[in-house]
Amino acid sequence: MFSLNVYKRIINLVSRSKVSVIGALLVSILLPVLLISIGFDSLGLIENPYFGFLLYVVMAPLLVLGILLLIFGTFFSRGGEEIGTYTVEYLKEQLSRPGRYTRIRRLLYFTVAITLVLVFVVGLASYSSFRYTSSSQFCGQFCHNVMQPQYTAYRNSPHSRVSCVECHLGKDADWAERSRFTGLKQLWAVATDSYPRPILPPITALRPGRKTCEQCHLPEKFHGSRLYTRERFLADEKNTRVRTVILMKVGSGDIEGRVAHGIHWHVSESQQVYYRAADHDREIITEVRQVEKGRKDVVYTRIPGIDGGTAETGKGELRKMDCIDCHNRPTHIFLPADEALDRKLAANTISPYLPYIKRQALEVIKKEYPSREVARVEISRGLQNWYRDNYPDLIDNNPNLFERSVQGVIDAYMDNVFPAMRVTWGTYRNNLGHSKGAGCFRCHGKLREAATGRVISDDCNLCHVILAENEKQPEIIKSLKGVIE
Ligand code: HEC
Ligand code: HEC
Ligand code: HEC
Ligand code: HEC
Ligand code: HEC
Structure with missing residues (x-):
């Protein structure tokens, strides 16, 4: 379609400016990688939140930067003695000569074609970025330590299938609000370690409103008692x-x-x-x-x-x-220690047949531990020691029952206590x-x-x-x- 000349011309154009060369490099490396990755992501083949982050929060903006550099370079950074191709005088001159007219027209077509492709790719990338940063996966898992308490409680709640943004932004939140949410402010707070521990309830910003709940629950429809x-x-x-x-x-x-x-x-x-x-x-x-x-x-x-x-x-x-x-x-329902154990006992995850298990479990889970890893070990050790001292045969006679119950006690702790975020029993009322x-x-x-x-x-x-x-x-x-x- 285009003569070799046009390609040469474009390469000339780009290579004349260092800025454009960097831009061109960025675009030619990132474009295929992004296209393929977005394809995979759309098919649901990518589960890892860190990959999504790399893709949409690092690579996509870099691509946009590349495109900007490319355009900026060809327009404004004329190297050497030749006058910039796109200046108005040059265009006028070219257009006034019948022979040259077709060539410049081809060049313009080419530019338009490239621009269309780029607009499409950038659009796709921004849409996917938006979708990704709105997902519960991103909200809850990416900043793993920070959101771990809320994400864990959410996963155990009646609303575990409702996405974070459905409550924290609602369906009709405008773009400004959304971008504030997905914006880099939170990432900055995480990167610079400047977020509060525990994270405070969003009493003003991003607090779900009545409309949010009424998408699914109508107060007029509740029954009597x-x-x-x-x-x-x-x-x-x-x-x-x-x-x-x-x-x-x-x-x-x-x-x-x-x-x-x-x-x-x-x-x-x-x-x-x-x-x-x-x-x-x-x-x-x-x-x-x-x-x-x-x-x-x-x-x-x-x-x-x-x-x-x-x-x-x-x-x-x-x-x-x-x-x-x-x-x-x-949805972020943190239970009191007592109730956390009662639920596991009722579900028989912790066996009520172990004598004094409620009392002993309460004692070990209410202790303060420096981290969840330490808690896991200490809770298990605490229970083992006590039962070995007081009911020497019990563990040997019921190894599975005992092990399952210890795991249940550990889970009761893990669902509710997060020392790194200073979330402990009763932190959130x-x-x-x-x-x-x-x-x-x-x-x-x-x-x-x-x-x-x-x-x-x-x-x-x-x-x-x-x-x-x-x-x-x-x-x-x-x-x-x-x-x-
Ligand atoms: C059913 C609605 C709902 C869903 C779904 C939801 N939240 Fe919340 N979230 C709330 C409410 C209500 C509050 C407390 C508001 C208040 O007290 O001001 C809250 C508070 C928070 C807080 C502040 C700390 C706290 O516990 O008070 C964080 C952080 C948070 N949510 C993150 C998330 C994340 C991450 C997700 C998705 C994994 C999510 N939320 C999903 C309703 C929801
Ligand atoms: C996208 C739909 C959706 C939204 C939005 C939503 N909920 Fe729900 N909610 C549900 C569903 C579905 C259930 C039932 C889950 C079940 O029974 O396991 C439920 C259950 C509940 C329950 C009963 C829990 C129980 O233990 O029986 C309460 C209370 C509740 N929601 C309050 C709220 C409030 C308050 C909000 C607003 C912050 C809200 N919901 C937003 C879908 C939603
Ligand atoms: C005055 C406090 C109060 C307000 C305001 C309130 N609720 Fe409730 N709601 C309760 C209590 C208390 C219960 C029942 C106790 C429980 O779930 O433990 C309940 C129960 C529910 C249930 C479960 C009902 C059932 O029978 O399964 C839903 C759903 C619910 N509320 C949604 C809402 C929504 C949506 C709104 C706002 C339009 C709202 N509530 C406003 C206190 C309130
Ligand atoms: C912000 C203040 C406020 C809070 C918080 C509040 N209430 Fe009320 N409630 C009122 C007022 C005001 C009345 C009307 C009192 C009257 O008429 O004497 C009322 C009346 C009621 C009534 C009687 C309604 C009727 O049939 O006339 C019930 C039931 C009730 N509240 C339950 C609750 C429950 C349950 C909670 C907590 C989950 C709660 N309220 C929290 C202010 C509040
Ligand atoms: C304004 C409304 C309101 C009034 C008044 C009220 N309660 Fe309650 N009460 C509640 C609600 C709502 C719950 C349930 C909370 C929940 O879902 O765990 C509750 C729970 C309880 C429970 C806990 C049940 C359990 O889970 O073991 C007891 C006990 C109780 N109330 C006793 C009382 C007594 C005694 C009084 C009189 C001094 C009283 N309540 C007055 C709203 C009220």
């Missing part, structure tokens, strides 16, 4: 199994003529709950405002003297209550209950209606009915035989 049974194990010789049965008044926003009620009353459409907090973590709530169309706002203020005096009202941002104010740990006066009790029992003095109720039957609490043989389970176990 829900029965929960929880298995616990006592720290006695037999690891006695006890059960708690609670009827949670999950409730709903208003639907089909029913008024909003129960726990999800807070997120109904017909009225809204707003609040102000005195601190960044929104632990100390100083004012609550219940807003309903056609009604005067009901204002609640903090009861003086409760939990260390009054916090001033009227300060801080007035926020609309949403899902995350209660469900702050829908969960607002979906009322442990230590937090959660629901940030408002309930702490604020009262300014006008009438009526306190936001903390009646034990407001949110749930406790049908049995840590009982061996709850009556309620007997009477519901066949319905719940």
Whole structure:
């Protein structure tokens, strides 16, 4: 299609400037490598997050740099005595001579063709980079140590199939927001070791909003109440199994003529709950405002003297209550040590037949270890030693049972404790209950209606009915035989 001359001309053009030569080298090496790798990646043949990083965060930008150098060099860096090919005067001169016109036209065609190919490749590379940096794999695994606690908890949660960006950015986040997320700021923090340990909850930036959750959960569709049974194990010789049965008044926003009620009353459409907090973590709530169309706002203020005096009202941002104010740990669920063991015991990963296993396991997992590797060894050693001293035949008679249980205890620790990130038992609080006066009790029992003095109720039957609490043989389970176990 093109005469040899044109190629020569182009090579001439490029080789005249050092900048272009570097650019050309970069492009000719990276282009084929990138094309093939992106092909492999699209087919799902590449699993390693480090390869993705190399590809999209290092190589793709280098290719773009190469292209820029190439163009920059040919346009602006005229070497030798010859005048730059693309200057306006030169073009004018060339175009005014009929013989030369066709040649220059070919050159232009060639340039356009090359540009189109490059635009395609750069587009492909940026799209793949975007897709890659948005993947849970990148978010959770690339900065392995940093995100390990959140990624581990996420993988064990009901949302393990929801990608990180679906919650942290939502579907309709704009590009600016996304680029802030995928941007190099985080990478910089990791590279320079300047991130906080533990990583703080994203109270302001990147906190999922109500809309995010409502892509999948509609509060109007929740059912009335829900029965929960929880298995616990006592720290006695037999690891006695006890059960708690609670009827949670999950409730709903208003639907089909029913008024909003129960726990999800807070997120109904017909009225809204707003609040102000005195601190960044929104632990100390100083004012609550219940807003309903056609009604005067009901204002609640903090009861003086409760939990260390009054916090001033009227300060801080007035926020609309949403899902995350209660469900702050829908997926990064870190359990208390006690509960982590109870779950493994209930699943029989840790065998309840080992005498005192609950008590001994609790003792070893609650110790502080410098690292997860040390913890793994020490937990195992601690249990071995104790059982050898106190039940000398047990390990020899049940080697498999014992080994499996030790592994279960180690797993309970590994799922929740990350010394390198300073994440240990209880580091992240969960607002979906009322442990230590937090959660629901940030408002309930702490604020009262300014006008009438009526306190936001903390009646034990407001949110749930406790049908049995840590009982061996709850009556309620007997009477519901066949319905719940
Ligand atoms: C179901 C929604 C959801 C998904 C999916 C999700 N997160 Fe989160 N994430 C949250 C919420 C809610 C918070 C806490 C917000 C708050 O308290 O302000 C949070 C907090 C965090 C924090 C701050 C530390 C902390 O534990 O509070 C990090 C880091 C984080 N997420 C990373 C990730 C990564 C990495 C993934 C994917 C592997 C992911 N998230 C997936 C909802 C989600
Ligand atoms: C992409 C869809 C999706 C999004 C977005 C999502 N969830 Fe879920 N969520 C699910 C699915 C599916 C389940 C059920 C999983 C199961 O039962 O194993 C679930 C379960 C739950 C449960 C019940 C867990 C349990 O133990 O029974 C809660 C609570 C919940 N989600 C809250 C939230 C909150 C709060 C958000 C917003 C931060 C959110 N979800 C965002 C899909 C989603
Ligand atoms: C006032 C606190 C609060 C708010 C606000 C709240 N929830 Fe809940 N939600 C709860 C509690 C408490 C439960 C039940 C207890 C549990 O899951 O341990 C629950 C249960 C759920 C469940 C499981 C329901 C079931 O029956 O399976 C889903 C899903 C859920 N909430 C989603 C949401 C979404 C989405 C929003 C926001 C639109 C929201 N919640 C707002 C406190 C709240
Ligand atoms: C930001 C403050 C705030 C927080 C946090 C809060 N609530 Fe409430 N809640 C209120 C207010 C205000 C009312 C209305 C009180 C009234 O009318 O007396 C209310 C009412 C309720 C009601 C009665 C609804 C009805 O049927 O009329 C339930 C149930 C409830 N809350 C459950 C919870 C649970 C469970 C949590 C924690 C997971 C929680 N709340 C956290 C402010 C809060
Ligand atoms: C504002 C709502 C609210 C009020 C008022 C309230 N609770 Fe709760 N309570 C909850 C929620 C929500 C949970 C469940 C958290 C979870 O899913 O683990 C809970 C859990 C519990 C549990 C733990 C069950 C278990 O897992 O073993 C006990 C016990 C309990 N409440 C007792 C009480 C008592 C006693 C009172 C009265 C002083 C009370 N609650 C008042 C909301 C409330």
